[in-house]
Amino acid sequence: MKIGLIGLGKMGGNMRERIRRAGHEVVGFDFNPDVTDVPTLEALVESLEAPRLVWVMVPHGAPTSSTVAKLGDLLSPGDLVIDGGNSRFTEDFVNDELLAGKGIGYLDCGVSGGIWGLENGYGLMVGGRDEHVELAMPIFDALRPEGPRDEGFVHAGDIGAGHYTKMVHNGIEYGLMAAYAEGYELLEAKDIVKNVPGAFKAWSRGTVVRSWLLDLMVKALEENPTLEGVSDYTADSGEGRWTVEEAIANSVPMPVISASLFARFASRQQASPTMQAVAALRGQFGGHQVMTVAEGEALRNGDGASH
Template sequence: MRLAMIGLGRMGGNMARRLRRGGIEVVGYNRSREVVDALAAEEGLIAADSPEDAVSRLAAPRLVWLMLPAGAVTESHLERLYPLLAAGDVIIDGGNANYHDSQRRGARLAEQGIHFVDAGTSGGVWGLDNGYCLMVGGEAAAIELLTPALQVLAPAPDRGWAHVGPVGAGHFTKMVHNGIEYGMMQALAEGLALLKGKTEFDLDLAQIGELWRHGSVVRSWLLDLTAEALQQDQDLADIAPVVADSGEGRWTAVEAIDQGVALPVISLALAMRFASQDETGYANRLLAMMRNAFGGHAVEKS
């Protein structure tokens, strides 16, 4: 089996490595040629100079997998690919795209008889060794063509990947997955912060994190990663208290509003990320001003 991988960053590069080690031929393209050459030397990847060159090295039905940032970058690459492909070919988007975009792209490609597969992909930098969780949306015929690659990328051929529904369903499932992730991360962070704040007990967070990993109902991969990090550094003095949001949490919150479904934990976790990104703290300054205005409470000067 041979497919093209467009975008060889942290996720795409490791996915290409795992595919090669599983016996799948990979034609790779990345805007940085050095990355392509390194993977060609390390893993036997077939180097391509452009998306057009990558497609030319495939036989029908051609499989082109995109691992690119959501939005304009993915859109521009799809515009380049549309005229290169023919009926029966398959485009797979494994990035964190909005599922509405995936539905739109799938409908456009379907007019040409080209399959579109939206593959929600989880696993991060650990996917190379552990395998990736793949939530795949699309037509059954396209998934059948892609199955050998999915079986290699997943933790095992029979688990860790699933055809979850039609086009859009894969990225929708991944969106909700990431929303849940926001809530889980926030809960762990708050609980550990509360433990650290109880100075009279002089609690060892590394010890407690490791303790919870075994037999506890809160054990999880997120806890594993957190416990391992705390073994190295409990003060985290060198880490700025700023948490970025990739967009998936926002999309999840918007979907909840559209459906009229209450998502208080996920929505509040998203709001806390926004709060961490507020460099001016203007809202908090207003709160201090209000307390001073009605109660005469002192205002701390910066």
């Protein structure tokens, strides 16, 4: 099978290689001349045979929307576009409506696996019509992990369901990472525990908390046992926010994932206005000392006495 792939970054480049290893022909396009196979989007489309299948792997939002719109002008009825980026599921409705008006199919596909997907395979969550999923199935089979199809691949439902499922997946990921991280901090804080990296490694086999994320935590601690020099500033890609927004919209209690998202926000603050207000209030009602910023930093650094 022959497929066009737009976006050859860390994920897209590895996906191109995995699809090729499965015996399919991939024509890739990227604005980086060092990795692209063709010079233009037009050249990519011209190199494919009907029905054309084009996979879009670019940042969500405007880059994806503009790419899908351009493909709508270049492709023909019967062709198929797959958005494999981290788009918000509501954007899929717009993209599908645009392409459907021109007789072009559309699928949304949440992709998980990161930089390890080339060797291990990618978890795929797809939304769209049955006939379009069937058309693209050889590519999905090439990308997913080896083994039963339903372990690593799901046709989750209608348009938007793939990205919605991936959004919830990433929200769960936030909560899992936060739980492992909190456990790490508590173990580090207790003086009787002498081998924190060893504790995490011991958990990785035979325990109920074992997971691939735990394996990655073990790897990180083997490379840097005390995480020396690692900033606590933690970004978010947007999907955790969308998950919490959907929880509110659907009245679904989600305290763990919400707390893990807010913890990331807290990591970016030089100082916490919330805790500044709490300190000021303690001073007002209880006469407790309100420390200056310098005094607070001295305590954090172990240079002052607690009051």
